Amino acid sequence: MNLVQQDINNFIRFQRNEITESILYERLALIEKDTNNSRTLKLIAAEEKSHYNILKKYTGKDVAPDYKRIARFYLLARTLGLTFAIKLMESSEENAHSNYDKYANIPDLQRLAQDEEVHEQKLIALINEERLEYMGSVVLGLNDALVEFTGALAGFTLALNDSKLIALTGSITGIAAALSMASSEYLSTKSEGDDKKHPVKAAVYTGIAYLITVVSLVAPFILISNVIIALAVMLSMALVIIALFNYYYSVARGESFRKRFTEMAVLSFSVAGISFLIGYALKTFTGIDA
Template sequence: MNRTTKNLLALQRDEITLCETYRRLARSEKDAGRQAVFVRLLQDEIRHCDALRSHTGCEVAPDVKRVVRYVWTGRMLGPAFVARQMERREKGTELGYARYCKGAEFVQIGLDERRHGEELTRLAAGVRLSYMSSVVLGLNDALVEFTGALAGFTLALNDPRLVALTGGITGIAAALSMSASEYLSTKTDRKGEKHPLRAAGCTGAAYILTVGILIAPYLIFSDALVALGVMLAAALLVIALFNYYYAVVRRESFRRRFLEMAILSFGIAGISFLIGYLLKLIVGVDV
C-alpha cells in the first residue's frame, strides 16, 4: 500500500467518524437551528465518504471511541463545548486534504471542511452562555475564599473532622449568601438575560459542589496536614478542569486563566494558613 492510499484511508476514517458523530448529535439535539446545522454537515460528510471510497475501494469503520467521546461531551458539557472540539477536528481534516490530496474533487472537499469549521464556530458563538457568569461567580468564590478558610481552620483546629464540620457549616452559609446576592443582582439587571432564580441556583450549586470536593479529604484522612495537602491538590484539579472548559468555549488562553486563578486561590490559602498559626499563638488555644 503506497503512502497516498494510506493518507486517503486515514482521511476516510476521519470522515466516517465525523458522519457518525453528526448523525448522533443531530438525533439528540433539541434546538431546531443547531439540529439543522448538524444535518447539513452530516450530508456533506456522507458525500466526502463516498468520494474517498471511490478512490480507496475500501469500507472503513468509524472510530467508535471518538464518536462516543464527542456525543457524551455534548450531553455533559453542552453544545458550545462540543462544537469547539468538532471545529478543531474539521480544521485538522482540511489541512489533511491540503497537504496530501490533489485534484479538483479534493480541493472542493477541503473547502467544505473549511466551511464546516466556520459553521461550527458560528454555532458555538451563537450558543447563549448567560448562566456561565453565575457558575464562575460561585466557583471562583468557593475556590478563592473557601480554600483559604480551610487552610486557616486546619492549623487553628488541627482536627480533620472538626475542620470538615466547621468548613461545611461555613460553606453552606456562604453558598446561601452568594445565591441571595446573585438573585438580587440579577433581578435588578435591566437586560434581563438571566432568570434570577436560575442564576441564584447556578451560583449556589457551583459553590456547594466545590465545598463538597474541598472538605472531602478531611472526612477521609485522619491527619489534618495530609488532608490539607489533598484538599489543595483537589482545588488545583477543579481550577484546571473548569478553566479548560472555559478556555475552549470562550477561545481564551487556558494557561493565563489557570495561573491567575491558581495564584489567587493558593496565595489566599497561604495567607490564611499563616493567620491561623498566628491567632493560635496569640490566643494560646491548642485543640
C-alpha cells in the same frame, strides 16, 4: 491522477473521519431539543457526508466509521454539553482536516480544507447551548469558592487543629457562602435585565458550582484525621478542580487553558497561603490552643 499508496492510506483515514463525524452529528441532531441546534447539526452532517463521497472518488472504497469514537463523543455531548464535545472533536489529533492543505495539487482537497476551516466553524458558532449562557455564573461560583474556601480551610487548619471541627466549621461556612453567592447572583442578573439569562437559573448554577466545590474541599478533613495531610489533599483537590474546569472552559470557549489555569491556581493558592499564616498568627497571639 496517480496516487502513491501512502496517499491512498491518508485518504482512507480522511474518509473514516468524515463518515464518523457525519454519523455523530446525525445522532446528536436526533437528541437535540433546540430546533436551530438540530438544524445546524444536520447541515454539518450533510457536509461531512459530501466530503466522504468526494474522497471516495480517489480511493474507490467504502470505509467503515469509527464507532468507538462516535460513542465517546456522543457520551461527552450528553454529559458535558454539545459545544464542548464538538469543539474537542474538531481539535483532536484524530481529526485529519488540517492535513488537507498538504495536497495543494488536488483542487478537491483544497476545497475541503476551505470548507472545514470556514464553513464548519461558522455552523458550530451558531449552536446555542444553555449551559454556556450560564458559564459566567458557574465561573463566579467556582472562582469565589476556590479562592475564599481554600483560604478559609487553610486558616482553620492551624487555628482549630482538629480535622472534624475544621470540617464542621468549613461546612457551615461553605453552605452559608453558597446561599449568599446564589442570592447575590440572582439580584445581579435581575438588575442587569439580561433577556438571555433567567435570574433563578443563574442563581442555581452559581450555588451548585459553589456547593460542589465546598463538598470536594471539605471531604479530606472528614476522611483524614491528620490536619496537615488533610490540608495537602484539600489543596490537591483544589488544583484538580481548577484544572478540570479550566480545561472544559478553554475547549468550550476556545480560550487559552494555560493562562486561565495559571491565573486561577496562583490566586487560590496565594490566598490559602496568606490565610494559613493569618491562622497561625492569630493562634499565637491569642494563646488559644484548640
